[in-house]
Amino acid sequence: VSIVLPLQSSGINAEYGEALESYKEFVKITEGGEDKDVYSQACSSLADLYNMLGDYGSAVEYYQKAAESMDTEDQERLQLMNISLAIARSHNQLHSYSLAILHNTPRLTASLVEWKDYRDDGFIMASRPPTRAESMASGTATPAQGDTCSTPAPKEQ
Secondary structure, eight states, X not given: OTTHHHHHHXXXXXXXXXHHHHHHHHXXXXXXXXXXXXXXXXXXXXXXXXXXXXXXXXXXXXXXXXXXXXXXXXXXXXXXXXXXXXXXXXXXXXXXXXXXHHTOOHHHHHHHHHHHHHOOTHHHHHHSOOOHHHHHHHTOOOOOTTOOOSOOOOOOO
C-alpha cells in the first residue's frame, strides 16, 4: 500500500501497482509451501520489481528471503541472487547518501566531514587478497608455473 500511492503520484503506470500487489499475493500463497524453489522465485520476482521501482530497502528484504529459501545446490542461481542482493544494497545506500546531499544542512555537513576525517580504510586492505609480491615477500606464495626460486646450476666446461 505504501508504494502504490507514490507510484500513482509520480506518474508511473498503474499496472506497476497491480503487478506489485500480484507478486505480493504470489509470495503470500507460496510461503510455507512444500516447494521452496517456487517461494524463492516469487520473492526474487517481487524483489526485481521493487528494485526497478526504486524501493531498494524492500528489494533487499525480498532478495534475502529468496536467497535464504532457495536450493543451495544451484550455485549459479545462488551467485546471481547474491549479486542482485549486493546491487540492491548498494542502491539503497546510494539512495540514502543522495537524500543526505539533497537535504544538506550544516549539521549534516559537519557529520560527513567528521566521518571522513576519522574513517579507517583498513577494511579495504583486509578484504582484498594479497598481491603476488606481498605473498612472495611473506613466504606464503607458491611458485607459479614457470617460476623458479633457485639459482641455475653452473654450466660444465
